[in-house]
Amino acid sequence: xxxxxxxxxxxxxxxxxxxxxDDENVDSGEDLxxxxxxxxxxxxxxxxxxxxxxxxxxxxxxxxxxxxxxxxDAVHVMEDTDGDGIIDHMISYVDDNFDGNVDRTVELxxxxxxxxxxxxxxxxxxxxxxxxxxxxxxxxxxxxxxDNIIEVQQDSNHTGKVDTYSMQMDTDGDGSIDxxxxxxxxxxxxxxxxxxxxxxxxxxxxxxxxTEIYDSDKDGVLDRADIHHDYxxxxxxxxxxxxxxxxxxGTVTPLNDPPSYAESITGTTYEELNQFEPGPNYPEGITGDxxxxxxxxxxxxxxxxxxxxxxxxxxxxxxxxxxxxxxFVSVAESNGWFSDDFGTTFLNTNKMLDYYGIENEMSFxxxxxxxxxxxxxxxxxxxxxxxxxxxxxxxxxxFSPTSGANHAVEVIGIDYSDPDHPMVILNDSGSPNGKGEMxxxxxxxxxxxxxxxxxxxxxxxK
Amino acid sequence: MKTEEILKSLKTNEFLLNSNIPMGYxxxxxxxxxxxxxxxxxxxxxxxxxxxxxxxxxVFAPRYVVTVVMNDGKVVKYEDLMYDSRFEEVDFRKxxxxxxxxxIRHLKKDEYYKMRNNIYALLDALSDSMTxxxxxxxxxxxxxxxxxxxxxxxxxxxxxHAIDKTFYETYIKA
Numbered sequence: 076x077x078x079x080x081x082x083x084x085x086x087x088x089x090x091x092x093x094x095x096x097d098d099e100n101v102d103s104g105e106d107l108x109x110x111x112x113x114x115x116x117x118x119x120x121x122x123x124x125x126x127x128x129x130x131x132x133x134x135x136x137x138x139x140x141x142x143x144x145x146x147x148d149a150v151h152v153m154e155d156t157d158g159d160g161i162i163d164h165m166i167s168y169v170d171d172n173f174d175g176n177v178d179r180t181v182e183l184x185x186x187x188x189x190x191x192x193x194x195x196x197x198x199x200x201x202x203x204x205x206x207x208x209x210x211x212x213x214x215x216x217x218x219x220x221x222d223n224i225i226e227v228q229q230d231s232n233h234t235g236k237v238d239t240y241s242m243q244m245d246t247d248g249d250g251s252i253d254x255x256x257x258x259x260x261x262x263x264x265x266x267x268x269x270x271x272x273x274x275x276x277x278x279x280x281x282x283x284x285x286t287e288i289y290d291s292d293k294d295g296v297l298d299r300a301d302i303h304h305d306y307x308x309x310x311x312x313x314x315x316x317x318x319x320x321x322x323x324x325g326t327v328t329p330l331n332d333p334p335s336y337a338e339s340i341t342g343t344t345y346e347e348l349n350q351f352e353p354g355p356n357y358p359e360g361i362t363g364d365x366x367x368x369x370x371x372x373x374x375x376x377x378x379x380x381x382x383x384x385x386x387x388x389x390x391x392x393x394x395x396x397x398x399x400x401x402x403f404v405s406v407a408e409s410n411g412w413f414s415d416d417f418g419t420t421f422l423n424t425n426k427m428l429d430y431y432g433i434e435n436e437m438s439f440x441x442x443x444x445x446x447x448x449x450x451x452x453x454x455x456x457x458x459x460x461x462x463x464x465x466x467x468x469x470x471x472x473x474f475s476p477t478s479g480a481n482h483a484v485e486v487i488g489i490d491y492s493d494p495d496h497p498m499v500i501l502n503d504s505g506s507p508n509g510k511g512e513m514x515x516x517x518x519x520x521x522x523x524x525x526x527x528x529x530x531x532x533x534x535x536x537k
Numbered sequence: 538m539k540t541e542e543i544l545k546s547l548k549t550n551e552f553l554l555n556s557n558i559p560m561g562y563x564x565x566x567x568x569x570x571x572x573x574x575x576x577x578x579x580x581x582x583x584x585x586x587x588x589x590x591x592x593x594x595x596v597f598a599p600r601y602v603v604t605v606v607m608n609d610g611k612v613v614k615y616e617d618l619m620y621d622s623r624f625e626e627v628d629f630r631k632x633x634x635x636x637x638x639x640x641i642r643h644l645k646k647d648e649y650y651k652m653r654n655n656i657y658a659l660l661d662a663l664s665d666s667m668t669x670x671x672x673x674x675x676x677x678x679x680x681x682x683x684x685x686x687x688x689x690x691x692x693x694x695x696x697x698h699a700i701d702k703t704f705y706e707t708y709i710k711a
Binding site for chain 2: 467
């Protein structure tokens with residue numbers, strides 16, 4: 076694959092380099108100067124292709140002296156290559172640093188002759204050494220004015236060889252990049268030594284998966300692919316799948332097992348749970364402030380940190396601090412309140428609240444009224460539930476032989492706006508869809524009763 | 538106290554809440570033992586982790602054992618098997634089996650719970666027989682053995698044997 080890409084790069088490089096060779100007026104700084112002495116400086120700003128009425132192939136040339144030193148530093152050529160009266164090709168040669176040499180060439184092409192330029196090519200000499208080192212190609216597929224496909228090639232160490240290639244694509248035309256890749260050839264041997272591919276796997280406008288392909292044993296052959304999953308799209312890895320990479324056909328073979336929650340995503344019901352949709356005003360019947368609380372939500376990934384995340388949400392909301400989970404975990408571990416292998420005990424589910432000075436009270440055998448009361452007073456609530464009942468919805472053939480609380484969540488609201496279908500709104504760190512997770516009240520009560528209706532009421536300050 | 542009542546009470550038992558049993562661990566099927574003349578439930582605590590797939594619920598090794606006096610539900614013994622040399626080779630973080638195992642795969646949820654409650658009732662009867670309140674006859678013993686050996690996960694049997702060899706050999710292995 077890397078050979079194919081590099082060949083494309085070199086082909087493209089040759090194509091773009093031809094752009095400046097054909098124009099004798101711009102192949103040197105001296106010519107730019109002499110052009111300036113022959114013609115009046117003009118400015119292309121305000122040029123209107125619609126006003127142009129020629130029926131024969133035509134081109135026009137404009138020159139600019141942008142710094143007013145009497146020397147031309149930009150030349151723009153506009154062409155109607157097919158004589159249909161519409162400019163379909165523009166090319167600009169620009170001396171950005173006013174040293175008399177062309178540093179940047181910009182070419183716009185209207186390939187389909189619809190009056191809009193779909194393709195942009197930019198060739199640039201970024202360090203002013205006289206050699207191009209960066210090539211940009213953008214294609215605006217849907218005519219919205221934004222490039223949907225962007226390719227950039229760079230000779231970053233200025234050796235005359237492209238060593239970095241990157242591509243970004245907005246495949247669904249929604250204005251967000253959903254696929255990007257970057258290849259790097261560290262030793263200029265024409266082979267990529269590292270490839271990174273970024274994907275928005277759920278097409279929500281956020282990159283959530285990055286595949287890094289590299290040469291693990293430094294023998295010159297790409298042999299390993301690490302697939303980094305960021306399930307909660309917070310910019311941090313939740314799990315990395317390590318794979319063997321076959322450079323001959325691009326196939327990857329997983330070397331480690333996915334975590335249990337990643338396996339369990341298939342066939343579960345929690346994906347079907349709705350999420351609370353914050354609006355400017357709450358409809359009548361909402362208890363709590365779910366919109367505000369939802370801002371703190373994070374996904375715990377493949378960890379047993381539910382009780383820690385639930386406390387973190389509340390500490391962040393009450394204190395306004397942005398807390399790094401690794402520091403939070405470190406404090407909990409060092410005090411013996413949490414272990415990454417086995418999680419948290421019941422009586423330790425409020426220890427980090429104590430640590431941050433959040434007033435709290437733990438109790439059992441509560442009712443939904445107790446939760447409502449706390450939320451109405453501006454408090455926050457953590458409860459222990461049997462998550463199986465929320466995530467999987469037990470049935471005749473799918474059930475657990477035991478009942479008991481196995482998961483901590485924050486209750487951020489109760490929604491009685493549809494009195495026939497009351498819902499409990501959760502910040503559930505254990506589910507990728509747990510931000511404002513809407514659970515029918517009856518299901519919540521079943522899950523909560525399994526933990527003897529334990530709750531921790533929290534209030535801002537001691 | 539009845540077995541079912543004791544198991545429920547343990548969820549909020551102050552001693553256990555103050556122990557190091559993490560959320561997610563819950564009582565497995567109890568065994569029964571006579572300790573200083575008192576019938577006591579010997580309860581392995583283990584973890585089940587559902588995956589959302591039928592018969593793919595992960596079963597983890599019992600990590601804790603709690604001994605409770607049946608008469609008053611008082612916890613009289615608590616063990617963390619991670620620190621028992623007999624279990625040194627066990628990785629408590631990894632599953633040891635799947636629920637439902639083959640011999641109970643035909644059981645629906647209600648049928649399973651009914652069989653398990655029957656075991657609890659027989660444990661109550663066995664406890665009463667130990668204190669001479671009632672007889673636990675051969676038919677009861679056979680029924681108890683059959684229910685226990687069917688419901689207990691195959692992967693649990695070595696652990697139950699190690700935790701209470703006498704009970705295992707009397708009521709499960711037979």
